[in-house]
Amino acid sequence: MLSLVLIFIASLFFSGLISRTKSILSGRKGPGIFQPLKDVARLLRKGTVYPATCSFIYRMAPVVYFASVVAAILTVPFNGLSGILSFQYDFVFFAYILSLGKFFCIIAAMDTGSSFEGMGASREALYSMLAEPAFFLVLGSLGLLSCNNSFVDIFSHIDFSSTQALVLGIVAAIILTILNMIENSRLPLDDPKTHLELTMIHEVMILDYSGVDLALIHITGYLKFALYAALVANIFIPLARSFIGAVALFVAIQALSAIIIGVIESFYARYRMNHNPEFIFALTAVAFLVIFSTFCF
Amino acid sequence: MFEHLYINNAETIDFAAIPQIADYGEFSSYIKESLGSVSRHCVNFFGVENTIAGKVILIVCIADDESHKIEVFSHLCDKNAVLAHCGVAALERYEREIHENFGITFEGHPWFKPVRTAADDYPFYHADSEEVHEVGVGPIHAGVIEPGHFRFICSGEKILHLEIMLGYQKRGVEKLLVAEAPLEKKALTAESIAGDSAIGYSNAFAMVNESLCGFSPSEEMLYARTIAGELERITIHTGDLSAICGDVAYQLGSAVFGRLRTPIINFMQKWCGNRLGKTMVRPFGLPYALTPSLRDDLLDTLAKFEKDFREMSHKIRRFPSVLSRLEKTGVVTAEQAREIGAVGMAAKSSALCRDIRLSHPYFKYDSLTHEPIVKHHGDVYSRTCVRIEEVYQSLEYVRSLVAEYPFGTHKAQPAQNMRPNSFCIALTEGWRGEICHCALTDADGKFVSYKVCDPSFHNWMALALAVRGNEISDFPICNKSFNLSYCGHDL
Numbered sequence: 001m002l003s004l005v006l007i008f009i010a011s012l013f014f015s016g017l018i019s020r021t022k023s024i025l026s027g028r029k030g031p032g033i034f035q036p037l038k039d040v041a042r043l044l045r046k047g048t049v050y051p052a053t054c055s056f057i058y059r060m061a062p063v064v065y066f067a068s069v070v071a072a073i074l075t076v077p078f079n080g081l082s083g084i085l086s087f088q089y090d091f092v093f094f095a096y097i098l099s100l101g102k103f104f105c106i107i108a109a110m111d112t113g114s115s116f117e118g119m120g121a122s123r124e125a126l127y128s129m130l131a132e133p134a135f136f137l138v139l140g141s142l143g144l145l146s147c148n149n150s151f152v153d154i155f156s157h158i159d160f161s162s163t164q165a166l167v168l169g170i171v172a173a174i175i176l177t178i179l180n181m182i183e184n185s186r187l188p189l190d191d192p193k194t195h196l197e198l199t200m201i202h203e204v205m206i207l208d209y210s211g212v213d214l215a216l217i218h219i220t221g222y223l224k225f226a227l228y229a230a231l232v233a234n235i236f237i238p239l240a241r242s243f244i245g246a247v248a249l250f251v252a253i254q255a256l257s258a259i260i261i262g263v264i265e266s267f268y269a270r271y272r273m274n275h276n277p278e279f280i281f282a283l284t285a286v287a288f289l290v291i292f293s294t295f296c297f
Numbered sequence: 298m299f300e301h302l303y304i305n306n307a308e309t310i311d312f313a314a315i316p317q318i319a320d321y322g323e324f325s326s327y328i329k330e331s332l333g334s335v336s337r338h339c340v341n342f343f344g345v346e347n348t349i350a351g352k353v354i355l356i357v358c359i360a361d362d363e364s365h366k367i368e369v370f371s372h373l374c375d376k377n378a379v380l381a382h383c384g385v386a387a388l389e390r391y392e393r394e395i396h397e398n399f400g401i402t403f404e405g406h407p408w409f410k411p412v413r414t415a416a417d418d419y420p421f422y423h424a425d426s427e428e429v430h431e432v433g434v435g436p437i438h439a440g441v442i443e444p445g446h447f448r449f450i451c452s453g454e455k456i457l458h459l460e461i462m463l464g465y466q467k468r469g470v471e472k473l474l475v476a477e478a479p480l481e482k483k484a485l486t487a488e489s490i491a492g493d494s495a496i497g498y499s500n501a502f503a504m505v506n507e508s509l510c511g512f513s514p515s516e517e518m519l520y521a522r523t524i525a526g527e528l529e530r531i532t533i534h535t536g537d538l539s540a541i542c543g544d545v546a547y548q549l550g551s552a553v554f555g556r557l558r559t560p561i562i563n564f565m566q567k568w569c570g571n572r573l574g575k576t577m578v579r580p581f582g583l584p585y586a587l588t589p590s591l592r593d594d595l596l597d598t599l600a601k602f603e604k605d606f607r608e609m610s611h612k613i614r615r616f617p618s619v620l621s622r623l624e625k626t627g628v629v630t631a632e633q634a635r636e637i638g639a640v641g642m643a644a645k646s647s648a649l650c651r652d653i654r655l656s657h658p659y660f661k662y663d664s665l666t667h668e669p670i671v672k673h674h675g676d677v678y679s680r681t682c683v684r685i686e687e688v689y690q691s692l693e694y695v696r697s698l699v700a701e702y703p704f705g706t707h708k709a710q711p712a713q714n715m716r717p718n719s720f721c722i723a724l725t726e727g728w729r730g731e732i733c734h735c736a737l738t739d740a741d742g743k744f745v746s747y748k749v750c751d752p753s754f755h756n757w758m759a760l761a762l763a764v765r766g767n768e769i770s771d772f773p774i775c776n777k778s779f780n781l782s783y784c785g786h787d788l
Binding site: 022026027028116118119187188193195196197198199267269271272 | 430431432433434439440454542543544545546547548549551552553556616618619621622626768769770771772773
């Protein structure tokens, strides 16, 4: 329950913090930290327009997408307390409930019949598929490290007494942060700021959404950011000795993740589209390295 | 054979002096033969309605870079005549335009389709295949850009073919310039043909008008116009560099170049009251002379600009993640550039030296010993480098022109009447490439025909070739690296 509340609170700041970082680093004044929330509030007051070609799938996709992310959040533990949903191998449920949401986004994009959105859908499907092994390898190695098989047990039984374990924990955290950027279509794979449909991945799939639906998709995006950062935080929470320390660590890791994403987006150009798979494969290779190292314990 | 006529840039001749080749076969084979040399390219090819009803005079202007002259010759044919395509790819768009205006058909033309008047049901090139898909973009785009339709045929992410359809901004500029109107109004029209080349266009317009009147502009006018032209080049190149960085999502470059453009356009605002240099150049006069205080301001602005520009351009030319996007993307080979008759920046990036400042110098360029920047790879990176180095070059030119600027020497001279039955062609090098204005006067010394040719008219084909075999997600960066004009093409 606590993780649900914390993730919801963190999601309010996450996107705003990224854009603040970016505007400060490029020497601009930039919008305030709450601008994303103001945008959502504005969208919620607006009416919704649907393309003439779409079916019920298009209308239900934002809700399914939102619900899938909330369901995934329910499984996330905090400081030894299990999430609302907790069972053996719940991280498999976590990964595939997110995929379900994404699947609906993809078929909804195809539903519009627009050639742009079909292109975006095929790109999104490809990159999520490629990113999946990395996630399971990381979670698998954390499971091996703690000899457990559910989120709450994995995260509360990681033994950071040895330096090797700490190094592996840090590498796993880096992989999860990069996965966060891939899953949320950020640089270097996708550019959320571009207005050029031909280069977009995620943005082009939601081009036709408006009003409440678009607001829901944005909210889901913010939640997803905080969700992955919460997994990163969970790896290190055993290091905190008190409850207050755990909350402080959680907040610090959320903020750090947002700032890191902002810094990367400020100083790097985007990859060429055909380099994206190579980048994700490299990530998977590192994840393999992590899992092999855990066998050595 | 016939008497060849070679004229200088912005020289006025009697219309009757233009040699006429009576036989179309000879006319078209001479065009082909003449364009066989690398140093020659066609700067304009158009039809003019003749005083004899039902007849059209086709006029060809071919620039010769070696002799620094322009060869002009013509052919008289019937309206709605059926002629043969001359076999030069660079002229195919001109032939389509002539067909649109006079109904003349060119047989054997590679793709006889509309230039500016596509109907809604225009049949785009289409591939009947299960494996390829088509993507249509525009004419209304996301973002504040001009209208144009792009039809891609793709296999997965790879572009196999791109068809570009323009004409959504046809305003009938050439007719407006011929119609009876005060000179000031026409000058406004001329500089609004393509808003990003306001000075390039108004320079060409002033050259044509002054030459037809036998008016020789004062030294101060020439200096002011040349400086304004180079400042326009700096402004637009810097803005485009910002946009290129933006397209590869390199935020730092986009922000820095975007900021650098502002002080230069703000200086133009101080100088002539318009940030894009509109009203800066007017025929027969010098509305805004440079003053010593403006000069100090300009030199100060340029010094500050150059420091940051050097740092940022140095960075993007060495930054791996930017280079990996720019290098080997959107390649136009030297042969392709030559075949389609590319001009200006697009040509210079593909190892083809086409620069009016060198080949047909006007204003103060003959005293500047201009050496065009030529790159050899023809990719987006080459076009970026041409921009960066042209900015450095323009900074030098502006400084040396300002140093010898003849302050306060301009004296107003009365405007004269235009010579009757005359022809004049003026070429200027805008930031995008050569801008060509041709004018013809009637027996009363009034315009009877005014033909404008924007560099984009030559270069749109280069974009279509550049994107072939590239990923569709790289189209925007290819497009931005050329930054061609839609309104300059549509007129």
